[in-house]
Amino acid sequence: MIVREYYPGIDYSLCKLCRKCEEICPAAAISLLKEDKRMAVDVKRCIDCQRCMDACPENAITMLPRSGDYALSVDVSELDQEKIGEICRKVGLAPGEAVCACTFVTAQELAGAVLMGAKTPEDVCAMTGVRRGCGIYCLVNIFKILDAAGVRPEERAGSHLYHHPLSSLDIPDDRLREIDEEFPQYRLLEDVSMIRETRGLEDDRGA
Ligand code: SF4
Numbered sequence: 079m080i081v082r083e084y085y086p087g088i089d090y091s092l093c094k095l096c097r098k099c100e101e102i103c104p105a106a107a108i109s110l111l112k113e114d115k116r117m118a119v120d121v122k123r124c125i126d127c128q129r130c131m132d133a134c135p136e137n138a139i140t141m142l143p144r145s146g147d148y149a150l151s152v153d154v155s156e157l158d159q160e161k162i163g164e165i166c167r168k169v170g171l172a173p174g175e176a177v178c179a180c181t182f183v184t185a186q187e188l189a190g191a192v193l194m195g196a197k198t199p200e201d202v203c204a205m206t207g208v209r210r211g212c213g214i215y216c217l218v219n220i221f222k223i224l225d226a227a228g229v230r231p232e233e234r235a236g237s238h239l240y241h242h243p244l245s246s247l248d249i250p251d252d253r254l255r256e257i258d259e260e261f262p263q264y265r266l267l268e269d270v271s272m273i274r275e276t277r278g279l280e281d282d283r284g285a
């Protein structure tokens with residue numbers, strides 16, 4: 079769960095419709111209304127990450143205090159627990175495991191969002207609040223969960239997201255060894271072994 083305190087307000091006298099805010103928004107909460115020729119914010123989707131404000135070259139965005147609807151989370155208690163467990167198992171995550179070190183959103187919340195209709199990483203983000211912090215490490219798990227649930231999102235036009243579910247667990251073993259030999263200081267083999275052990279995954283590298 080995250081708590082949202084602010085939402086973006088746009089000063090239309092400054093906005094040049096460059097759409098940089100739209101490109102950077104992880105929740106697809108800000109977009110151009112072509113008919114009105116202005117940017118619009120979907121406050122319900124906004125996760126208060128404030129990236130749009132930082133990205134605006136015209137300083138046209140100011141974060142304004144919300145007046146309600148602060149908490150954002152997926153209540154998994156009413157959802158099909160077996161399906162949630164199955165999706166999480168497929169990607170080697172425990173349902174209660176935090177997949178985002180910034181927000182502590184869990185794997186079961188991501189799976190729950192998909193069961194509730196999320197079709198894109200942006201939907202998962204807008205429903206759970208994941209990606210509000212660094213927005214990097216959780217992305218792999220978002221794609222993996224979507225993939226495990228059979229959802230294949232189309233790349234969003236103008237989005238900076240890299241649509242490939244790749245983590246250190248997906249690197250072929252021979253490549254892992256090469257990287258480990260070249261950069262022993264990162265202890266990659268040791269890391270991958272520990273992750274596999276923790277998640278009860280088979281370690282067939284013999285390392
Ligand atoms: S989610 Fe972040 S980038 Fe998107 S509109 Fe809200 S504050 Fe701006």
Ligand code: SF4
Pocket residue numbers: 088092093094095096097098099100117133134135136137138139
């Ligand atoms: S980044 Fe700023 S100037 Fe560009 S469209 Fe968004 S609000 Fe307007």
